[in-house]
Amino acid sequence: MSKTDVPAETILPFEVTLHVRDNCLCLHVQRAARALARRFDDALRPVGLTSGQFSLLMSLNRPEPPKIGQVSSLLAMDRTTLTANLKPLERRGLLTVSVDPDDKRSRRLSLTDDGRRMLAAAYPYWQECQKKLASRVPGDEAARLLADLQALS
Template sequence: MVVTALEIPCYAFTVRHASRHLSQFYERLIGGSGIHGQQFTVLAIINKKGPLTLMELAGELALDRTTLTRSLSPLERDGLLSITSSENDRRVKIIAITDHGREKLEEALEMWRKAQAEFESRFGVERAARLREELRAAADAVAC
């Protein structure tokens, strides 16, 4: 018997279940850009906020440094990000988007916009907006 998220009254299980499906949906639609979901998010945040320290970016993504460092390696290798040491403290790493990273992000943004529109078409625009707000509120309610 297959157990679905609806059969287990656990908020975390239900969110993880939905997250897996939504992630797969977005991966299918933006995968042609050559970057994956979390990579897209990293590039979008740095593009919007400007260069960030590793710790600042980890905070934005709610990730630990080790996990984030592993995620950044392919982006740096592919020339989408630069990782440099701070002039003030060599131990502090500064993450910045490169011109190539901006180009790749622009390409992915077109696909992301289509994914957003497709999700809203299937789920409903107002319902999708409410879902996003409720998930933000839930995260805020339990954030450490």
């Protein structure tokens, strides 16, 4: 038997494919996430941010600069990916990365004044997009959807 020959008993029937297509939570959450991200990317384009950049900057908008690990956890992003996403925003002068004064091994993330202005400019675009998307979900189901997604994440 060659590497390309698959025993017949290991081939899944097409009905299984259809079942997964129609019932897989992961597939449908990923599809919805990509569709929502495109809509928010379009909405935020006038201020020069993507939806991911907006979320990242918003995660830094707090009284005390968070550690990279805190932001990584909040955004469900590994530290390497987060660091890669920070670099363009840092180059644009929207945030700074500094050594944690209490733990020299840790880094803290802070919005710059330009970052705060960018976030303030972006927020009304986000708000309008959020409102439009929530209105597509009947009744108070948008709140239920949000609660369900929070439970899964």
